[in-house]
Amino acid sequence: MVTRAEVLALDQADQLAGFRDRFVLDDGLIYLDGNSLGALPKHTAARVADVVSREWGRDLITSWNRNDWIGMPTRIGDKIGRLIGAAPGQVVCSDSTSINVFKLAAAALALRPGRRVVVSDRGNFPTDLYMIQGLAELTGGGVELRLVDETEVSAAITEEVACVMLTEVNYRTGWRHDMAAVTAATHAAGAISLWDLAHSAGAFPVALDAVGADLAVGCGYKYLNGGPGAPAFLYVAQRHQDSIRPPLSGWLGHDAPFAFDLGYRPAAGIQRNVCGTPPVLSMAALECGVDILLEADLDAIRAKSVALADLFHTLVEERLPGTFGIVSPRDAARRGSQVCLTHEAGYAIVQALIAARVIPDFRAPNILRFGLTPLYVRFGDVWDAVDRLVTIMETKTWQQPEFQVRAKVT
Amino acid sequence: MVTRAEVLALDQADQLAGFRDRFVLDDGLIYLDGNSLGALPKHTAARVADVVSREWGRDLITSWNRNDWIGMPTRIGDKIGRLIGAAPGQVVCSDSTSINVFKLAAAALALRPGRRVVVSDRGNFPTDLYMIQGLAELTGGGVELRLVDETEVSAAITEEVACVMLTEVNYRTGWRHDMAAVTAATHAAGAISLWDLAHSAGAFPVALDAVGADLAVGCGYKYLNGGPGAPAFLYVAQRHQDSIRPPLSGWLGHDAPFAFDLGYRPAAGIQRNVCGTPPVLSMAALECGVDILLEADLDAIRAKSVALADLFHTLVEERLPGTFGIVSPRDAARRGSQVCLTHEAGYAIVQALIAARVIPDFRAPNILRFGLTPLYVRFGDVWDAVDRLVTIMETKTWQQPEFQVRAKVT
Numbered sequence: 001m002v003t004r005a006e007v008l009a010l011d012q013a014d015q016l017a018g019f020r021d022r023f024v025l026d027d028g029l030i031y032l033d034g035n036s037l038g039a040l041p042k043h044t045a046a047r048v049a050d051v052v053s054r055e056w057g058r059d060l061i062t063s064w065n066r067n068d069w070i071g072m073p074t075r076i077g078d079k080i081g082r083l084i085g086a087a088p089g090q091v092v093c094s095d096s097t098s099i100n101v102f103k104l105a106a107a108a109l110a111l112r113p114g115r116r117v118v119v120s121d122r123g124n125f126p127t128d129l130y131m132i133q134g135l136a137e138l139t140g141g142g143v144e145l146r147l148v149d150e151t152e153v154s155a156a157i158t159e160e161v162a163c164v165m166l167t168e169v170n171y172r173t174g175w176r177h178d179m180a181a182v183t184a185a186t187h188a189a190g191a192i193s194l195w196d197l198a199h200s201a202g203a204f205p206v207a208l209d210a211v212g213a214d215l216a217v218g219c220g221y222k223y224l225n226g227g228p229g230a231p232a233f234l235y236v237a238q239r240h241q242d243s244i245r246p247p248l249s250g251w252l253g254h255d256a257p258f259a260f261d262l263g264y265r266p267a268a269g270i271q272r273n274v275c276g277t278p279p280v281l282s283m284a285a286l287e288c289g290v291d292i293l294l295e296a297d298l299d300a301i302r303a304k305s306v307a308l309a310d311l312f313h314t315l316v317e318e319r320l321p322g323t324f325g326i327v328s329p330r331d332a333a334r335r336g337s338q339v340c341l342t343h344e345a346g347y348a349i350v351q352a353l354i355a356a357r358v359i360p361d362f363r364a365p366n367i368l369r370f371g372l373t374p375l376y377v378r379f380g381d382v383w384d385a386v387d388r389l390v391t392i393m394e395t396k397t398w399q400q401p402e403f404q405v406r407a408k409v410t
Numbered sequence: 411m412v413t414r415a416e417v418l419a420l421d422q423a424d425q426l427a428g429f430r431d432r433f434v435l436d437d438g439l440i441y442l443d444g445n446s447l448g449a450l451p452k453h454t455a456a457r458v459a460d461v462v463s464r465e466w467g468r469d470l471i472t473s474w475n476r477n478d479w480i481g482m483p484t485r486i487g488d489k490i491g492r493l494i495g496a497a498p499g500q501v502v503c504s505d506s507t508s509i510n511v512f513k514l515a516a517a518a519l520a521l522r523p524g525r526r527v528v529v530s531d532r533g534n535f536p537t538d539l540y541m542i543q544g545l546a547e548l549t550g551g552g553v554e555l556r557l558v559d560e561t562e563v564s565a566a567i568t569e570e571v572a573c574v575m576l577t578e579v580n581y582r583t584g585w586r587h588d589m590a591a592v593t594a595a596t597h598a599a600g601a602i603s604l605w606d607l608a609h610s611a612g613a614f615p616v617a618l619d620a621v622g623a624d625l626a627v628g629c630g631y632k633y634l635n636g637g638p639g640a641p642a643f644l645y646v647a648q649r650h651q652d653s654i655r656p657p658l659s660g661w662l663g664h665d666a667p668f669a670f671d672l673g674y675r676p677a678a679g680i681q682r683n684v685c686g687t688p689p690v691l692s693m694a695a696l697e698c699g700v701d702i703l704l705e706a707d708l709d710a711i712r713a714k715s716v717a718l719a720d721l722f723h724t725l726v727e728e729r730l731p732g733t734f735g736i737v738s739p740r741d742a743a744r745r746g747s748q749v750c751l752t753h754e755a756g757y758a759i760v761q762a763l764i765a766a767r768v769i770p771d772f773r774a775p776n777i778l779r780f781g782l783t784p785l786y787v788r789f790g791d792v793w794d795a796v797d798r799l800v801t802i803m804e805t806k807t808w809q810q811p812e813f814q815v816r817a818k819v820t
Contacts, residue, residue: 024467033471040467045459048691052458056638057434057450061443061769069638096686098660099509106548122672127661127686130674134659138516139549147672172670221687228466228479228690249544250508251537260582260774262532262557264540276506276537277631279692280638281458359471364670 001318002383007311010379015297016304019375022292023225030358030381030388035171035199035338035371038225044288051284072283073252073274079290080224080233083298084197084216085207090235093220093283094274097198097232099248100217101131101165103273104234106247108163108192108215109135109143111240115162115191116143121150123170128196132165150175154185161191168206169199169336172363174309174328176336180211187212192240198222201233202293203337203373204302208235215240223337223373224293226286234273241269250275296375304374305337308382312339312370315386323393327367341368349392351403356388411728412793417721420789426710429785432702433635440768440791440798445581445609445748445781448635454698461694482693483662483684489700490634490643493708494607494626495617500645503630503693504684507608507642509658510627511541511575513683514644516657518573518602518625519553521650525572525601526553531560533580538606542575560585564595571601578616579609579746582773584719584738586746590621597622602650608632611643612703613747613783614712618645625650633747633783634703636696644683651679660685706785714784715747718792722749722780725796733803737777751778759802761813766798 011017024040025031031039055063064070077091084091094100105118118132129145136143148156150170157164164186169176179195186193195216200206202223208216214237220230236244246266251257253272255265266272293301309328316324316339325342329335343349343366350362360370370385392398421427434450435441441449465473474480487501494501504510515528528542539555546553558566560580567574574596579586589605596603605626610616612633618626624647630640646654656676661667663682665675676682703711719738726734726749735752739745753759753776760772770780780795802808 024463026468031470037466037471039470040462045462045467048462049455049459052450052455052637052695053434056447057455058436060441060449061447061771062764063638095505095509096660096688098686099505099658102658125661126664126670126672126674129672130659130661130664133674134655134657137655137659138657140552142550227462228473229687229693231689232686245544245547247544247548248509248512249540249547250506251535251540254536254540258774260536262536262539264536264543276508276642277639278506279641279689281695282689282692283639285462285691354472361471364668 002311002315004383007379007383010307014304014379016300016374019292019296020378023376025376028357030385032358032360032370032372032377032385034373034376035222036361037221037228038223038289038373039376041225041288041292044227044285047288048281048285051281069280072280073278074271076283076287076290077233077270079287079294080201081235083206083290083293084201084218084235085205085209086235087209089270090238091233092270092274093231093233093286094278095232097196097217097219098127098131100232100234101128101196102135103246103248104194104215104217104236105132105135105163105165107244108194110245111192111243112162115160117146117161118143118163118165119146119148119153119156119161120165121153122147123150123172123175124167125171125196125198128165128167150177153177153182157185157189157191159189161189163192163194165194165196167196167198171199172367172369173340174336174338176334179213183211183213199336204305205298213237220286224286225289227282227289229282230286231278231283236270236273244272246272246275248275252277292375301374305372306332308372308374308377308379309335309337309339311379312382312386315383316341319386319390320393337372339370339372342366343368345398347406348398348403352392352398353389356392358385358388412721412725414793417789417793420717424714424789426706426714426784429702429706430788433786435786438767440795442768442770442780442782442787442795444783444786445632445779446771447631447638448633448699448783449786451635451698451702454637454695457698458691458695461691479690482690483688484681486693486697486700487643487680489697489704490611491645493616493700493703494611494628494645495615495619496645497619499680500648501643502680502684503641503643503696504688505642507606507627507629508537508541510642510644511538511606512545513656513658514604514625514627514646515542515545515573515575517654518604520655521602521653522572525570527556527571528553528573528575529556529558529563529566529571530575531563532557533560533582533585534577535581535606535608538575538577560587563587563592567595567599567601569599571599573602573604575604577606577608581609582777582779583750584746584748586744589623593621593623609746614715615708623647630696634696635699637692637699639692640696641688641693646680646683654682656682656685658685662687702785711784715782716742718782718784718787718789719745719747719749721789722792722796725793726751729796729800730803747782749780749782752776753778755808757816758808758813762802762808763799765813766802768795768798
């Protein structure tokens with residue numbers, strides 16, 4: 001049996017251990033929901049306050065130039081690019097993940113005229129699928145969304161497929177696609193790859209350029225620690241940029257936005273994928289989160305994530321045998337950065353954990369989801385979380401009535 | 411000739427004068443660009459800091475319930491509704507104005523099957539037109555954008571028109587449509603009205619419900635003082651809400667977002683028009699700006715705006731006869747809340763004004779635009795602004811080389 005002392009020794013040896021102090025986290029709290037909302041970096045508050053008081057309050061409209069608000073989408077985009085294996089000039093920060101899915105799925109279809117099928121898997125985060133459904137309805141049958149099981153994606157990529165749209169890591173189970181293999185299969189069929197990196201960016205190294213990815217989107221508020229509802233990002237490989245006519249053709253994607261021409265003319269390069277005026281305060285917070293990640297070694301983050309998940313799996317098997325299903329893959333190569341257990345009383349157990357100062361989240365119908373964010377989650381946290389879970393199951397704490405009431409958002 | 415003493419007496423009698431102290435503004439600065447970026451309310455910094463440190467930093471993911479992040483789009487939407495004559499349940503705060511134009515223009519076309527023409531005017535803000543151009547391209551000819559001069563809109567509303575999309579106040583000239591008359595003409599032809607309130611909301615009373623408007627969008631960072639790139643809003647009249655299938659069908663517009671169904675099913679009412687996860691920090695700042703406006707009397711704001719503009723026009727005519735063209739309407743009923751002068755050296759003159767601590771903005775090709783925001787612009791500011799303009803013109807200060815260099819954003 002793994003002991004707490006052995007686990008605390010892992011924290012002693014952890015080269016990333018110093019990063020935890022860069023975040024605002026109550027020492028008594030075990031926060032395992034950074035895959036839903038990343039923790040607050042300590043320097044974010046001062047930066048946001050400066051943007052509010054100095055850049056907005058004092059410099060007012062001149063900040064678009066003086067404080068380079070106008071450059072934020074590409075500046076932050078390039079920084080995110082360094083986390084996802086994208087050379088400069090291929091990423092912008094803008095809008096929400098949902099909106100960016102719409103932009104790039106429409107772009108993918110336009111890049112493959114004569115094809116109308118978008119392939120995705122049933123494990124994809126629903127909003128990605130919803131956006132394609134909306135696009136299909138809007139274009140009056142110009143798009144067909146074809147859903148398959150996640151292990152059958154490559155087989156589904158036929159010559160009629162325009163776009164293969166996948167979230168690399170399944171939000172519920174942590175199952176991870178083989179991005180290189182699926183992208184190769186996509187290209188072999190002449191289709192366009194659109195990757196959603198919501199549970200990838202900042203969680204482990206991603207190599208968009210190296211695998212030859214075409215398009216990608218991702219989320220700012222999970223592993224990038226950008227704050228609630230932080231703006232999202234999108235990636236367009238250099239070779240496609242001039243061929244894309246943005247379907248959401250807003251003024252900040254115009255070649256000369258301040259010429260106020262009546263006709264839309266897309267900006268050169270990645271800029272055309274920016275649409276309206278971006279939310280500066282939220283973007284400034286996002287940049288702080290990204291900046292911390294840029295100081296860390298993504299390979300070290302990945303190695304620690306794997307070790308945290310392996311430890312979690314081992315402890316659950318040793319101390320709670322047969323109590324939970326384990327749906328997160330044991331094979332690290334097929335896993336993102338989370339551990340997922342199943343239990344028919346999953347919702348109530350999650351509520352009991354929260355009362356015990358362990359914060360995972362629940363995903364219907366029966367999944368307890370534990371996000372592992374190596375910059376601030378310690379090996380000792382994993383030990384303590386499982387320990388408290390053991391207590392909750394032994395004492396049946398979760399059966400208390402207050403843990404059965406479903407909140408509006410879970 | 412109007413004297414400075416007479417003008418200062420107007421400030422003494424101004425019932426709104428106390429509001430200026432609610433904003434962060436250097437007393438030596440004359441800020442006449444609140445129609446581009448509203449000034450910073452004093453209470454915004456503390457509120458944003460609290461959202462960052464307590465709601466995000468301490469309460470973390472639980473804030474979606476505990477601090478009602480999930481309710482922000484409709485809560486703030488209802489508050490904005492009170493400023494634009496919309497009963498509760500018809501406005502949400504979300505995305506950017508551009509994105510919201512796309513959503514509602516697509517919705518308008520779907521409400522009028524068999525019609526494909528969108529009428530707008532050449533004075534509309536270009537991003538609104540660009541979004542329709544993108545929609546037209548995406549739908550493969552399903553949409554035709556027809557542009558007319560702004561005085562000829564009603565005549566252009568024929569039976570083949572699906573949607574009449576207008577910005578109530580021309581961003582360059584301040585010219586204002588007759589919303590009631592144009593909406594009536596729109597309905598007489600069986601078409602749908604889509605109003606952009608970018609230069610209306612918070613600037614003067616708007617009566618969407620009373621005029622029978624169908625759809626509207628607007629901007630959070632101008633007269634609502636919501637901060638740089640603040641989220642925008644949209645309005646859908648109650649009678650249309652259940653007929654709208656959002657083209658940008660994101661998960662937060664789903665009837666049960668946390669059921670994670672694979673199929674999109676729109677939420678009841680206005681909520682379906684929310685798309686992805688909203689930028690909470692930026693929304694919190696916006697709410698602060700809206701809250702101040704809710705304390706003020708919009709009729710008093712309008713009366714002061716009219717008086718400020720009339721004074722501005724008078725002073726320019728008295729002290730700078732023949733120097734500038736005046737393109738903002740003299741008839742207040744046809745004017746928004748700005749004064750617009752023309753001069754072939756407009757850009758350089760604006761730069762010289764900025765150097766003299768008067769901040770208007772420049773709109774190509776030759777317009778000097780002075781925004782009048784009655785909560786914090788004083789009659790004395792108008793007098794001093796014109797006085798400094800007189801000095802600049804008399805001394806030809808604007809001819810200095812540093813004022814000729816065009817910045818990236820103007």
